[in-house]
Amino acid sequence: MTKKNVVVPEAVAIAVAAPHGSAPLFPYPPPRASGGGAAGGFGIGRMLLTQLELGGRINAWVESMKASSPTHAKAAATLAAFPSTESSSSWIVKHPSALEVFDEIISQSKGKQIVMFLDYDGTLSPIVDDPDRAFMSDAMRAAVRNVARYFPTAIVSGRCRDKVYDFVRLAELYYAGSHGMDIKGPVKGPRYTKAKAKAVLFQPASEFLPMIDEIYKALLEKTKSIPGAKVENNKFCVSVHYRCVEEQKWVPLAEQVKAVIKEYPKLRITQGRKVLEIRPTIKWDKGKALEFLLESLGFANCNNVLPVYIGDDRTDEDAFKVLRERGQGFGILVSKIPKETNASYSLEEPSEVMDFLHRLVDWKRASLKARSRSVGSIRTSNP
Numbered sequence: 529m530t531k532k533n534v535v536v537p538e539a540v541a542i543a544v545a546a547p548h549g550s551a552p553l554f555p556y557p558p559p560r561a562s563g564g565g566a567a568g569g570f571g572i573g574r575m576l577l578t579q580l581e582l583g584g585r586i587n588a589w590v591e592s593m594k595a596s597s598p599t600h601a602k603a604a605a606t607l608a609a610f611p612s613t614e615s616s617s618s619w620i621v622k623h624p625s626a627l628e629v630f631d632e633i634i635s636q637s638k639g640k641q642i643v644m645f646l647d648y649d650g651t652l653s654p655i656v657d658d659p660d661r662a663f664m665s666d667a668m669r670a671a672v673r674n675v676a677r678y679f680p681t682a683i684v685s686g687r688c689r690d691k692v693y694d695f696v697r698l699a700e701l702y703y704a705g706s707h708g709m710d711i712k713g714p715v716k717g718p719r720y721t722k723a724k725a726k727a728v729l730f731q732p733a734s735e736f737l738p739m740i741d742e743i744y745k746a747l748l749e750k751t752k753s754i755p756g757a758k759v760e761n762n763k764f765c766v767s768v769h770y771r772c773v774e775e776q777k778w779v780p781l782a783e784q785v786k787a788v789i790k791e792y793p794k795l796r797i798t799q800g801r802k803v804l805e806i807r808p809t810i811k812w813d814k815g816k817a818l819e820f821l822l823e824s825l826g827f828a829n830c831n832n833v834l835p836v837y838i839g840d841d842r843t844d845e846d847a848f849k850v851l852r853e854r855g856q857g858f859g860i861l862v863s864k865i866p867k868e869t870n871a872s873y874s875l876e877e878p879s880e881v882m883d884f885l886h887r888l889v890d891w892k893r894a895s896l897k898a899r900s901r902s903v904g905s906i907r908t909s910n911p
């Protein structure tokens with residue numbers, strides 16, 4: 529696959545996200561983690577933790593929180609003010625729209641089984657203020673159901689598996705909750721594939737359950753004085769949402785979370801879209817979950833598989849990276865603004881994700897119809 533990433537140099541990247549006059553310590557986009565995989569943390573998460581360990585340069589963390597929230601108005605406005613063009617190689621160029629190059633994508637799938645991996649928040653559902661109300665539309669549910677008729681399909685989310693299942697409510701899918709630390713196969717038998725799908729239930733971080741429970745309670749208690757802060761127990765990780773917290777309160781929130789986390793060296797912090805996530809330091813992430821699911825589906829060492837992963841968040845980068853390193857399949861980043869990413873294509877928002885899923889199903893139906901017509905004509909000519 530052609531490498532389409534054009535990566536902004538770090539110095540320029542800092543300028544992109546920095547509020548006027550400030551000098552954030554964390555570049556945006558963050559540098560890629562250099563080795564160490566998930567255990568080394570994602571670039572920004574690792575730096576964030578280092579900052580915390582160094583003793584509370586909380587303002588730096590807050591800058592990181594602003595920069596890591598892709599919908600942050602200042603960052604978006606700054607990006608909009610500086611057009612990203614091919615001639616200006618110092619800017620990130622937006623990846624081709626998966627809708628515009630749909631035929632190119634389909635040509636890569638010739639002779640291969642497409643396997644779909646879908647993030648939930650910001651991909652199938654809009655990002656909303658109350659994470660408990662991030663419902664997907666019936667139209668999106670129908671689109672995902674249709675996709676699952678033809679392709680093995682998994683939902684991969686940072687949410688707790690039960691919660692994401694309650695949102696999606698499709699028994700024929702695979703679900704990887706808690707960033708892939710809680711994986712379960714379809715309740716309903718898949719109808720789509722010759723792959724040797726087997727019953728799956730995988731929980732690589734089960735020993736952390738009591739600790740996660742404990743930290744959830746501690747974070748609830750510590751953050752209750754911050755209006756708008758919402759702590760969510762995702763079973764194998766805890767999310768502290770700050771989408772409804774005023775920016776002036778981000779410093780106290782950061783301090784409260786820091787005070788709790790320093791007691792737990794076996795946990796680490798990563799950042800998503802307006803959310804801080806506290807999770808075990810095990811080497812497991814959405815990329816590992818993708819590999820595990822491919823293996824469970826019988827595609828471990830196959831060349832005839834095309835995994836497609838659609839996601840909007842930094843945590844989805846682990847899966848994009850796995851696909852890029854395997855040289856197999858591709859990632860699609862859901863984002864309105866250009867970002868550094870290991871994905872190969874982009875879609876702007878969940879409505880475009882739905883359009884893409886529709887087109888995939890339409891193409892599959894048309895190709896099955898064409899195949900059955902050609903089989904019919906061979907039978908007719910060879911009675």
Ligand SMILES: [Mg+2]
Pocket residue numbers: 647648649650651839840841
């Ligand atoms: Mg997401």
